[in-house]
Amino acid sequence: MYFVGIISNLHHALMTQRIPIATLGPAGTFSELAVWEFAKQYEHMHYALYPSLQRTLASVPSRHDIAVVPLENIVEGIVSPVVDSFVRQPLQIIAELAIPVRFSLVANHQEPQRVFAQFVAQGQCSDWLAQHEGDVVTTASNTESLELLLNCQTPAAAIVPEHLITEALLAKHEFAQVVHDVTDYAHNVTRFVAVQHPQPLAAAQPDKHYKSSIVIVDDQDHPGLLLEHLQAFAVHQVNLLALVSRPTGQKFGQYHFFIELEGHLEHPRVQAALSAVKLRNRVIELGSYVYSNSSSSCS
Template sequence: MRIATLGPAGTFSELAACEFGRQLNDYTLAFYPALARVLKALPQDADLAVVPIENIVEGVVSPVIDTFVKRPLEIVGELSIPVRFSLVANHAQPEKIYAQFVAQGQCSDCLGRYNVPIMNTASNSEALQLLQQSREPAAAVVPEHCLGEHHFAHVEHDITDYAHNETRFVAVREARDEHEAPKTGVNYKTSLLIIDDTDHPGLLVEHLQVFAAYRVNLTSLVSRPTGQKFGQYHFYIECEGHRDDTAIRAALTLIQLRNKVMVLGSYPTAAPSE
């Protein structure tokens, strides 16, 4: 199984991809520099793509949601990865700090205490590499799991602004006509898109009322602009249950009378991260 994910090595995406890979008998991992490139690898250069879809602090990952509108893709699994960063330095009083821009936003409280310039990097791995090459007093924000056997003059562990920060990842493949039937004893989640092709007043309220009437519990609702004109949006929705559940099938049947619906997949709900 060929798995594509966001690189370089050392990212949280690599952790997630390896976790999915361990569920398979055999896999190879390929890194790509951008989320769009990861998903574009399907199906020619990869059988599975592992991408972040939501962070507790930052919210949904818009490029991933938008790609679902443009391409026939299917979500086949999800998992959550704890997001823990450390600040490492070659001196107790660094004069600059290297940090990937997302990491900077998630560790702003700690970085604000240093009152030194933040040097943005393309990745967490690059931040660590620049620190190791620096001859000046410097620091870097790096994922906890990247510390390994490295030795630093100064280390601050778990510097994220939110103690329980985590990112949810999904495994994606090219869409197929058939789908797996639900297994007994498994809790499922279903992802879908409501395509705004017949915009009218009350569109979203109508759909929410349908889900409520059939007692379908929504766990996520995100609006994304269609890119056609202001005021038009597609809706990405996640709900508890499998697409074959009677309630979900009935709700989608009614919604499809007014708008196009793309079911992106039903998959086991991720276990809580430790």
């Protein structure tokens, strides 16, 4: 796991203050792991866990300065509630983090009759589940899966995030088997973003490579609109890293477009491309932040 973003548009004084952060609960999730990675830059930190992504994001800025939420999984794709929130709520992306997603299996018997697994864990470990017998019991969280196993008196197993299988846990409980990394994809990663209420955009640092995020709001739909937007970026040589369509919720066929692009929002080519797009549609600028791809051609 590694932290790939730098908060450059928060005052330096915050680096020595307690920063209230919100993220998705319960305890033991990959979201909590992402918060710990993000918070390594702070001397002091406290955070709150929320039962849903919507409530996590809604807590900014009234209760928390920052929310750390999943944006995209390399297997499952984009996290829709987070992208949709960018249209409904003023938010600014200030950093991104990449967290490896690995699940392990622990069992109290060599031939478990039941496997406790949260629904996301089931989707990420479907190959292993398909190859092994036993009823799959869906749980509300990964921590619940582990707790059910620890209290189970019959042959059972649990699929849980690898970071929950600590040395202390293994020393306390004598599991019949521990199978590390039962995840379908060996290089599974979830990308998290740290968001805050919009602040003035910090100037680009010449030694950093940036990416930016925007939303094109569908309020002037007409044939060829998407092509016109794509041409604007192509003409000004701005590389698009991601383009995701999300329904507006108004009627079929209407979509907002979430776009990630190379470069800082203050870069002349990026500004020129966005000026052309803004002639046709409203654009929500979500911020610029450092990312790990060193091959950026528009920094």
